[in-house]
Amino acid sequence: MSGFNDNPFGDPFSDPAITSATNRPAVNGDSGLEDYNPFANQTTKPSNSIRGATNPPLTSQEPAVINTSSLGPNNKSYASPPAYTPSAAQTVSIDEIQRQKEELDRKEAELAAREERLRMDGITMKKENNWPPLPSFCPLTPCFYHDINVEIPVEFQRLVRHVYYLWMFYVGVLFVNLLGGLAAMIEKIDGGGGIFAFSLVSLIIFTPLSFVCWFRPLYKAFRNDSSFNFMVFFFVFFCQLVFAILCAIGIPGMGSIGLIVAIEWSSGAPVFFTIFIFLCAIVTASYALASFLVLVKVHSIYRSTGASMQKAQMEFTQGVLRNEHVQHAATAAATGAARQAMSQQFGSNNTNNSSGGSGLRY
Incomplete structure (x- = not known):
């Protein structure tokens, strides 16, 4: 083991240069060899010196930017338009807008x-x-x-106005029927005098009755949304529709000039009279058709409003109970019945007393 001490080259760490380097004191914050870190100063990884397609060379020049705002439709340069500046007339202050x-x-x-x-x-x-x-x-x-424009809602004004025109048309039908009966009476047609008399009475009576009995209920039905008035209109107007259809057919004895009556009177009659009679029949048939269309239209609206027979009965009951005349009549009837019952009761008591008193004999 003494072979290490017998090294002919000596101790390598005893070299004076190495000894002075290791024993040199740190200057300006430099650390000794013991504290030296060879990786402390490597902040960035050295870049690859090999450049290729995947690693292009770095250049200090910025990429070129093409200003497309100065190019026209055909890539032709043109001068930029001046900045838009609103005129004084187009400038409205906030105070003016607030005031308006x-x-x-x-x-x-x-x-x-x-x-x-x-x-x-x-x-x-x-x-x-x-x-x-x-x-x-x-x-x-x-x-x-x-006044339809005031009392009827806007969505129903057109229909009510058409029904009013239909009522006027009905008056015209009655007048035309009167003229037809007059013409038949002048021509001495059998039955012409009877039709003329019936037409005259119909014009005088049915003109106000038709307004009161079916147009006025329809007017009040749309004005007040009244199911009871709808029911009155349907009942009266349906009866009149049936009568209008029979008059348009011209059944003899109905008092109207219809198709059958016009055919009978046209045989051997003058041409002018025949044309006029057929015109009367056409007018009557037109009124019957218009009445049918109006009835269907009103019924469809009535069903869409949610009205019913129960609502009509309720309105009728409330209307009868709130009517002053009905209340007075009911009060008078109840008072009269009570007085009559009391008078009968007192009369029977007096009779019993008198009969009993006369029978007591001693």
């Missing part, structure tokens, strides 16, 4: 208040009757207030 908004709000509030005032005035104000439109010198006065 406040003015519009004020006008809207005024219109709403005016509409509410008009609505309240229409509710509280007593409406004057304006139908039928009679002249001022006539001693009679109108009986109803009739």
